[in-house]
Amino acid sequence: MDASVQVRLDEFIRRRGLRRTAQREVILNAAFSKDEHFSADELFERVRLTDASTSRATVYRTLGLLVEAGLLREIDLGDDQTTYDPNFLDKPTHNHLVCIDCGRVVEFEDAQLESRAAGVTQRLGFTPIRQSLKIEATCEHLRTHGRCPNLIAARLSGKRLRKKR
Amino acid sequence: MDASVQVRLDEFIRRRGLRRTAQREVILNAAFSKDEHFSADELFERVRLTDASTSRATVYRTLGLLVEAGLLREIDLGDDQTTYDPNFLDKPTHNHLVCIDCGRVVEFEDAQLESRAAGVTQRLGFTPIRQSLKIEATCEHLRTHGRCPNLIAARLSGKRLRKKR
């Protein structure tokens, strides 16, 4: 985990008169231990590995904090639960491509898309704050080879593939 | 309501061996009576005006049907409940700009954004199926005039302004 994440949270906590706690520490570490997206529950599971006493409620509360602090961002991948993305610090303007076949999520940045969207926003009489492009697509690999390695992996791990409940 | 909507639903129903019912008729009409976005509950309220007997459960079930039939599309505006957009028949590739100040939603199309995103998708090894750009922005009007007509209207109508529960 990048040390600056720790620093940013500390600043946010101080600025707001909040407190540093062991739980927030553990949760922060769990959240930024990989660059993978995660749900509140997945994070809770990760947290348990280190610290069995931290409660699910605290995970939810801390997630809210981290989002407010600008460390995490909530993204919508099309399923029912909120997904958290820890990669906006490194790539502040990245977008997401979701594979309809296997559920794989690919992140990408594109400066032209970014500026074009900003222009459109201005023209409409607004000031752009944040923009997110979600592309849903099918896997070229699946169509040409008849199978998709990610799909197989996803099924094995019992991962939920799109769509609500 | 455009008559073609009716036709499309009928075709979908026939193709799938489903049945035309009074409830589906009423719900379809309510959904396409305006070009405004709506939540399941808002639609249910609209439906009650015409027909007090149709249940909330049937509204939910029919919404699923209309989405499958390609008549409605679920969009994410950042609040907790699913929002349905009836305007994709007229503007198949439109995107959304959400004003952070007042919650107003502006729809816009942009062919260049569209094709650029499609190009990126191809380059990543996927076939684009659908793409949605959501822009969050602040109101120019609010900053320069100190007030936003939409914000006032939104507050008066007790509209929920972003963020979860």
Place this chain on the structure above:
DNA sequence: GTTATTGCAAATGATTTGCACAAGG
């Protein structure tokens, strides 16, 4: 007649919250 559909009420499941206790500064 079959099979799909509906209404009702109960179930679900992610997320939030009230409260009494614990802990940071």
Place this chain on the structure above:
DNA sequence: CCTTGTGCAAATCATTTGCAATAAC
């Protein structure tokens, strides 16, 4: 100390579902 944070369990709230009754075709 005084206030914020936490765990727990109960509460929320949108959405889904089981089931018996109803209505398409």
